[in-house]
Amino acid sequence: MKVFEYDHGFMRYATLLSRLTLLNLLWLALCIPLVTAGAATAALYHSAFCLMNGDVHIARNFKDGLKLYWKKGTIVWIFMAILTSAFVLAYYLLNTAKIPNNLALTVVAGIAFLTLLLVMLWIFPVMVNFSGKLSELVFNAFVFAFMYAPVTLIAAAFYGIGGFLFIRFLSTRLLVILFGPALIVYCTLVLFEKVFQKYKAKKE
Secondary structure, rough: EEEOOOOHHHHHHHHHHHHHHHHHHHHHHHHOOOHEEEEEHHHHOOOOHHHOOOOOHHHHHHHHHHHHHHHHHHHHHHHHHHHHHHHHHHHHHHHOOOOOOOOHHHHHHHHHHHHHHHHHHHHHHHHOOOOOOOHHHHHHHHHHHOOOHHHHHHHHHHHHHHHHHHOOOOOHHHHHHHHHHHHHHHHHHHHEEEEEEEEHHHHH
8 A cells, every 4th residue: 555655745745744753752861851841952952953854873972962962951951940949939939928018929920930931842943953162042032032033932832731631632642651741842942943053044
């Protein structure tokens, strides 16, 4: 049957999904010690980026991503963990202690945390597409997040849909665990590629 031929669209997507599943399992395994989650996520984006560009050596590219981005990925992860903890603590204090203007302060803290999340959508894609100091990459991620707000919202929707399917439906929970994060990362990189191509062309 033609549907099972390698060049058929169904087989191409099935092969892509199998590679993303392998990539996702590698990422999950390395995230078990939480301290390595940042480096694992950077390697996940690097390997997905290579796959998007035709390099199908998943394990090798994941290993290369760890070598290339373990330091930057770990710093980003620690920074994110500290700010998230600070926000949770601030939210708890603002809603339990008698602090003047606590509602206004809660709104400000919420906007700041939302900004952080939107920037985080871009930081790893920027990291694997461009070189530079981490401070420069974070600044560029911040600019991209708001300059291309519609694209940012579409990427956020990817994660929102994944989270909804994981929480709401038991039948899809296993599928989300199996390949969900890697598939979302791949789709996000494809989405962001049109933005990045403009700046890569200018640089060249």
